[in-house]
Amino acid sequence: MKAIGFNQHLPITNENSLFEFEEPNPTASAHDLLVEVEGVSVNPVDVGVRKAGRGTRKTPRVIGWDAVGKVISIGDQVTLFKPGDQVFYAGSFKRPGSDSEYQLVDERIVGHAPKGLPDEEAAAMPLTSLTAWEALFEKLEINPSTPDSNRNKTILIINGAGGVGSIATQLAKMAGLRVISTASRLESIKWTKEHGADEVVNHHQDIVKQVRNLGHQYVDYILELNNIDQHWNEMAEIIKPNGKIASITENRRPIDLKKLTQKRVTFAWEWMYSKSYFETPDEVTQHNILEKVSQLLETGKLQPTTTKVLAPITAANLRRAHELVEDGHMMGKVVVVDKKGLTDVGDFLFLVYFFFYKSVI
Numbered sequence: 001m002k003a004i005g006f007n008q009h010l011p012i013t014n015e016n017s018l019f020e021f022e023e024p025n026p027t028a029s030a031h032d033l034l035v036e037v038e039g040v041s042v043n044p045v046d047v048g049v050r051k052a053g054r055g056t057r058k059t060p061r062v063i064g065w066d067a068v069g070k071v072i073s074i075g076d077q078v079t080l081f082k083p084g085d086q087v088f089y090a091g092s093f094k095r096p097g098s099d100s101e102y103q104l105v106d107e108r109i110v111g112h113a114p115k116g117l118p119d120e121e122a123a124a125m126p127l128t129s130l131t132a133w134e135a136l137f138e139k140l141e142i143n144p145s146t147p148d149s150n151r152n153k154t155i156l157i158i159n160g161a162g163g164v165g166s167i168a169t170q171l172a173k174m175a176g177l178r179v180i181s182t183a184s185r186l187e188s189i190k191w192t193k194e195h196g197a198d199e200v201v202n203h204h205q206d207i208v209k210q211v212r213n214l215g216h217q218y219v220d221y222i223l224e225l226n227n228i229d230q231h232w233n234e235m236a237e238i239i240k241p242n243g244k245i246a247s248i249t250e251n252r253r254p255i256d257l258k259k260l261t262q263k264r265v266t267f268a269w270e271w272m273y274s275k276s277y278f279e280t281p282d283e284v285t286q287h288n289i290l291e292k293v294s295q296l297l298e299t300g301k302l303q304p305t306t307t308k309v310l311a312p313i314t315a316a317n318l319r320r321a322h323e324l325v326e327d328g329h330m331m332g333k334v335v336v337v338d339k340k341g342l343t344d345v346g347d348f349l350f351l352v353y354f355f356f357y358k359s360v361i
Contacts, residue, residue, distance in 0.1 A: 001025050003100035004315050005060035009053045012322045017050065018099075020315045021060055025102055029075040032104045035087060039123035039337040040098045040313065041066035041306075042321040043163065050322065064097035065090045065273075066333075067105075068113050068122040078107050080287060086113040088290065090127040093273035099318060108283045109276050111290025114297035121304035122297075124163070124333035128305065129293040130286055131248060131272045132168035136175070139246040139268040140221050147176025154178040156211065156219045156238065159226035160197055161188035161331045164248065166305040168223055169196045174301065180211060180219065182226075191331045195303065207234045218243065229253055239265050246270050307332035311339040 003023050010017040028034040046063050068088040071081050081087065089110040091098055113122045136142050142150065155172050159165045160181025172179050173196035181197035183189045184204050192200060201210035203226060211219065218240035224231060224247035235245055236259035244266045260267060275283040296302035308324060310317040313336050321334045 001101040003062050004318055005062040005099065006050055007057040007060045009051055012319055012326060018315045018319050026104045028073045028104060030077045031106050031108060032075040033071050033078065033081055033107050033110060034073045035069040035103050035105060036072050037067050037069040037098050037101060037103055039068045039119035039335055040064050041124045041333050041335045042325050043127055044325055047322055047325050062096040062099050064099035066123055066127045067091065067098035067103065068119050080107045087111065088113040088122045088126050090130055090272060092276040094277055106276065109286040111287060111294050114294040117297055117304065119337045120309045120335045121306050123335045123337065124304060124306040125293060126290060127272060128163040128167045130289055131164045131270060132171055133289045134272060135223055135246045135248065135270040136168060136171055139270050140244045142175050142221065144175040150176035153220040154180060154216055155221040155223060156180045157223045157225065158182045158203055158231055160192040162225055163305060163333045165225050166195050166332055170302055182207065188331050207231065208238050211238055224249060228255065236260055239263065305332035306335050308334040310336045313338045
């Protein structure tokens with residue numbers, strides 16, 4: 001099968017930073033599904049893994065942690081899916097990624113793809129949805145089933161216009177919270193408001209001052225999605241006593257947890273890969289989450305966040321997708337789908353669809 005990967009940590013402008021190669025077709029066993037990949041999305045983690053490190057690998061590494069595709073075959077312990085099912089998933093950090101024709105993935109971290117949603121929208125959803133869901137409802141312990149009792153509570157989402165932020169904003173609103181999002185450009189402010197933010201502040205300016213100018217002395221929850229080192233002191237100041245903070249970004253210098261002591265604040269990390277990496281007993285909860293996300297997408301209660309589509313799945317298009325993510329100004333998600341190029345009519349209809357129904361172009 002064809003796969004796309006890297007064996008050196010090169011700048012994305014180098015043609016060898018991501019290249020195509022052949023490797024044997026995998027075989028499904030135990031809980032694994034063999035999926036024919038039809039669409040993938042590029043996330044900051046793809047960029048980080050590709051860039052980080054030194055030296056040359058003996059064998060290329062295949063990355064990619066967002067996919068939609070069709071189940072081709074199943075292992076002998078599979079109970080949740082059957083051949084022919086359309087699925088979407090984020091995969092595991094310690095297994096080959098989705099940038100290949102076929103991929104093995106454990107059924108317990110896979111969901112049925114939402115019916116009626118095109119590949120270019122479904123492929124963008126798994127990683128960000130899982131991250132946002134786990135951060136809000138597992139780490140911050142917000143109860144999504146009690147929106148009425150959550151209406152007097154406020155969450156600050158730092159970087160609300162990004163991939164995870166776009167989903168977290170919608171889920172937090174569904175749970176009944178008042179959402180303060182951060183964004184810095186006119187288009188990103190518009191984007192995050194369209195996805196449910198009640199108020200927006202600029203993360204390049206004093207967040208504490210801005211939030212208090214909005215009439216909030218403290219916030220009940222903070223979801224940090226951008227730069228924990230930059231915002232740690234602000235978060236410690238603006239969080240309510242007995243409040244909760246969750247972060248998905250790693251610190252580059254020590255963070256002072258003592259700043260949270262007097263307020264008895266709870267701090268938690270969210271790493272979407274933890275369950276599959278350590279094969280925890282609750283690993284199947286990712287399947288359950290994706291099933292719920294699929295239903296929300298089918299009913300229109302959750303809006304997909306694709307803003308850029310490239311086709312087909314080639315090394316050149318994946319390099320372009322990495323460039324867009326590396327730029328640091330992406331709103332929503334960039335997706336690469338296995339289509340042999342859009343016709344003039346197809347391209348026109350695609351643009352019309354996004355302009356009139358998604359308001360993102």
